[in-house]
Amino acid sequence: MDPETVRFHPEHSWVSEGDDEVVVGISQYAADELGDILFVELPSVGDTIEAGLAMGSVESAKTIADLIAPVSGEVTEVNEAAYDTPEVVGEDPYGEGWLLKVRPMEAGDFDALLDHEDYQASVES
Amino acid sequence: MLKWRLLDSGYGDGAYNMALDESLLGSVACEGAPTTLRLYGWRPATVSLGYFQGLEGIDRTEIKRCGFALVRRPTGGRAILHDDEVTYSICIRQDELKAGHRIMASYRELCGGLEAGLRLLGIEAGPARRTGLEERGAGRDLVANCFARAMAGDLVAAGHKIVGSAQMRRNGAILQHGSVPITISISDQMAVMRSRVESGAVREVAAAAGGLAELLGRELSYKEVAAAIAAGFAEAFGVILEAGQLSQGELEAAEQLRRGKYATDEWNLQPPGRRPGQVA
Numbered sequence: 001m002d003p004e005t006v007r008f009h010p011e012h013s014w015v016s017e018g019d020d021e022v023v024v025g026i027s028q029y030a031a032d033e034l035g036d037i038l039f040v041e042l043p044s045v046g047d048t049i050e051a052g053l054a055m056g057s058v059e060s061a062k063t064i065a066d067l068i069a070p071v072s073g074e075v076t077e078v079n080e081a082a083y084d085t086p087e088v089v090g091e092d093p094y095g096e097g098w099l100l101k102v103r104p105m106e107a108g109d110f111d112a113l114l115d116h117e118d119y120q121a122s123v124e125s
Numbered sequence: 126m127l128k129w130r131l132l133d134s135g136y137g138d139g140a141y142n143m144a145l146d147e148s149l150l151g152s153v154a155c156e157g158a159p160t161t162l163r164l165y166g167w168r169p170a171t172v173s174l175g176y177f178q179g180l181e182g183i184d185r186t187e188i189k190r191c192g193f194a195l196v197r198r199p200t201g202g203r204a205i206l207h208d209d210e211v212t213y214s215i216c217i218r219q220d221e222l223k224a225g226h227r228i229m230a231s232y233r234e235l236c237g238g239l240e241a242g243l244r245l246l247g248i249e250a251g252p253a254r255r256t257g258l259e260e261r262g263a264g265r266d267l268v269a270n271c272f273a274r275a276m277a278g279d280l281v282a283a284g285h286k287i288v289g290s291a292q293m294r295r296n297g298a299i300l301q302h303g304s305v306p307i308t309i310s311i312s313d314q315m316a317v318m319r320s321r322v323e324s325g326a327v328r329e330v331a332a333a334a335g336g337l338a339e340l341l342g343r344e345l346s347y348k349e350v351a352a353a354i355a356a357g358f359a360e361a362f363g364v365i366l367e368a369g370q371l372s373q374g375e376l377e378a379a380e381q382l383r384r385g386k387y388a389t390d391e392w393n394l395q396p397p398g399r400r401p402g403q404v405a
Contacts, residue, residue, distance in 0.1 A: 033228045038201070039177035041397045054295075057397075059177050059201040061276050062232045063292040 001094040003028065007113035009052070010122060011068035014094070015102075017110055021076055024049075025098040026058070026067065026089065029123045034060035037090040040067075040082050042099060047075045049102065051109055056099070058089070067099070071109035077101035129362075130369035131355055132163040139171035139196030139207070144382035145375075146214045146302055147199050152375050153216040154298035160217040162238075162358050162366060164351040169194050170208035172317055175201045175271075175291070177396050182269030188317045197393045198302075200291035203271040205304050206314050209336070211350040213239065214302035215358070225299065232278050232292055235301045239280060239288055242357020246350070248340055250282040269318045272309070272334035285335030305354065307345050308336040 001023060006014040012030035016023040031037075042056040049055040054066035079098050082089050089097035104110070114122065134145065142165055152158035171194040172183065178197075183204060188195055193206070215235055219225030224234050233252060243250045253275040268274065271289040275281050280288040290303030338345050359366045371379075386392045 035229065041177070057176075059175075060228065062201075062278060062290075063228050063294060064176050064199070064201045065228075065294045 001025070001098070003094050004116050006094070007070065007110050007115060008119035009068055009070035009113055010119075011052075011066075012123075013055075013068050013070045015070040015110060015113065018104070020103065021101050022071065022073070022104055022110075023098050024055075024070060024100040024102055026093050027119065027123075028093055029119075031090040031093040031097070034058060034063070034065070034090060036061055037086045040086050040089060040099070042067075042078050042082065043075050045075050045078060048105075049073060049075060049100070051106070058086075060090075070113055071102065071104050072106050073102035073104040075100050076103050127362075127364045128159065128367050129358075129364045130159045130161040131366040132161060132369060132371065133351060133355075134163055134165040136166040136168040138169065139167060139173060139194050140383045140387035141379070142167060142171075142212070143173070143196055143198055143387045145371075145379040146216075146300055147382050148375050148379035149214070149216045150199075150293070150295060150298055150300040151378060152372070153218060154296035156372075156374065158216075158372070158375070159369075160221060160364075161215070161369070162355060163214045163216075164354060165212050165214075166210065166347055167207040167212070170206065170313075171196055173198045173205050173207060174393070174396075175203055176293075177201060178203060178269070179396055180394065182318055184317050184319050187319075191313065191317065193317060195393055196387055197396070198291070200293045200300065200302060202289065202291040203274070204269045204318055205271045205289055206310075206317060207304055208306075208310065208313065209308045210304050210306040211347055211354060212302060212304050213354050214300060216298060216300050218298045219294070220297070222299070228292070228294075229278055231299060232290070232301065235299075236278070236280055236288070236290065237361040238358035239290075239303070239305070239354065240357070241361040242354040243280070243282070243287070243337075245353045245356055246337065246341065246345070248282050248287070248337065250280045250287055253277055253279045253281045253286070270314060271304075272306075272314070275333060283335065283340060285340065286333050287335055287337065287340065305350060306334070306336040307347070307350060308338050309334055
């Protein structure tokens with residue numbers, strides 16, 4: 001996934017653009033901050049996630065952090081690799097380390113999020 | 126000068142201790158409670174597991190035989206046997222720290238309070254210099270014991286890991302808590318935390334961890350260590366620590382968390398995020 005084409009929640013998750021199914025992951029900034037990712041906890045297929053609320057959690061060497069959902073929707077697929085080899089989430093957050101595929105519920109969610117430039121500005125400020 | 130709340134809860138059981146820490150995080154994050162430094166001990170002695178930690182290497186039969194208890198923390202990391210120690214927990218909003226939005230930097234910033242407290246006791250401690258897990262998967266290896274491994278940022282003194290800390294973040298606030306052992310019983314540690322590399326782990330804990338009394342070569346009380354940690358945080362952050370009380374809401378939330386989460390086998394024995402068929 002090209003980070004220039006996805007949108008970001010200020011709490012460091014991203015979502016791809018789409019109507020029927022979108023992909024969700026964590027930002028490069030979050031991956032860099034977390035460092036070595038040891039475990040992830042994600043919802044199951046069929047669960048509903050809600051924009052701005054925790055959709056799971058992640059453990060790195062020194063912290064447990066909530067993963068914040070960038071959009072609301074129903075989970076259609078969970079990345080098995082994130083469970084089996086959690087380090088991939090940190091190493092390739094826009095590619096192999098994606099977290100969920102989601103059927104979005106709110107059409108306006110994507111447009112309300114930050115583009116790459118604004119997100120970068122927010123984490124660098 | 127900025128005021129923080131100081132709570133010296135004394136000794137409590139594991140479920141209560143973890144429930145109160147989580148309750149305080151919620152209160153600081155969402156209810157406008159002040160930054161809170163809590164100090165406490167554990168009765169009975171309790172093995173706490175990291176949030177995602179499986180039961181491999183944990184001997185539940187021996188834990189019961191010794192009269193110890195078992196609880197799962199809301200924070201990550203490996204198992205700790207909490208016995209003769211002072212535990213600190215600090216709940217603070219991210220924006221009240223210089224590095225609140227950075228994970229390792231905020232961890233180090235908060236450890237500055239501990240360093241100052243330990244200095245008051247005569248111990249010069251500093252962060253372990255490892256820059257990350259030394260090899261892929263080292264954080265998920267078979268050694269269950271927190272004190273068998275010093276990770277980057279852990280406080281060490283005279284070559285020993287002397288504080289085991291971990292953080293969780295929720296709703297813009299941080300809970301960081303950690304164990305400051307006064308004495309460590311290697312035999313108790315290894316009785317309840319066996320691993321497939323048991324004999325190696327015995328040596329690793331003995332070599333890697335040290336209690337404050339052993340480092341200083343004198344006896345120390347809970348009260349002396351707790352007072353030094355509180356004074357250290359006040360000095361490092363330039364704040365006044367004012368002895369405070371729990372609010373009714375904090376007490377009620379803690380009781381709900383104790384009964385519904387931390388006192389249940391469902392929470393304590395089953396790490397989250399594991400699916401049927403997955404090895405714990």
